[in-house]
Amino acid sequence: MLQRYLWKLLPKPQRSFLLGRLSVVDRQVVNKSMSANCRFPDAFARRACLFIHVPKCAGSSVCVGLFDGYSPGHLPLYWYEEQFAQQYAASFKFTFVRDPLERAYSAYAFLRGNKLGQRDHAAQKLVSLYRDFDDFVSRWLHPENITRQLHFAPQTDFLTDSLGHLAMDFIGYQEHLERDYRQVCEHLGLHATLPHVNRTLNRVAVPVRDICSVRTRRLVRRVYQRDYEMLGYE
Secondary structure, eight states: OHHHHHHHHSOHHHHHHHHHTSOHHHHHHHHHHTSSOOSOOHHHHHHTEEEEOOTTSSHHHHHHHHHTTOOOOSOOHHHHHHHOHHHHHHSEEEEEEOOHHHHHHHHHHHHHHSOOOGGGHHHHHHHHTSSSHHHHHHHTOOHHHHTTOGGGSOTHHHHBOTTSOBOOSEEEEGGGHHHHHHHHHHHHTOOOOOOOOSOOTTOOSSOGGGTSOHHHHHHHHHHTHHHHHHTTOO
8 A cells, every 4th residue: 555655656757767767567457456456356266266368379368268358468477476465375366378479470460450458559659661571570579579569578577476487277278278277177166168269360370480481480489488498488
């Protein structure tokens, strides 16, 4: 309570400056922690679980299928660990991840091809500056940039605890989405179907590696090296 009060006392330019020095994931943590609505989600408490929604990894579909559409936002695991230690310890912690190259292209195509709200206009403007996906990766998808844009933030930034360990009880893979979703349902004692929401319009129907350059694949591999290693995409 005192932290929120002191934060509000700071002039807005100073708050903006401090937030601007953080990664986009940490920035969300600060904003959420300083808001009045800071409690463990009822949707998770009812099922004794904790779902970490990594952007562009089928999270919207999972939220509709398991939580009646409730969305927790893209808060990282360590935030729940530090804010709600008791619920965190008692919860089945799960997530879904995706091949980093496929995820990067999905985010790019989603921003290029979908009609989105005001919140995503800056990201849409960003990707529109580049000729195609190869050009975008070559000129923008660099380590110093990806931590500043939510759609392209590394997946492991959402999935590690306060000590930097990958601390999920279950990691589902989009490459085996139906199978892994069934495993989650079985663990939670549910019989839920998986809808397909938040589709990317006008994206190619072939694997991205078949349409992008070898250089692009190498650059993505370098930028998301931690994701490739920790999530088993070597």
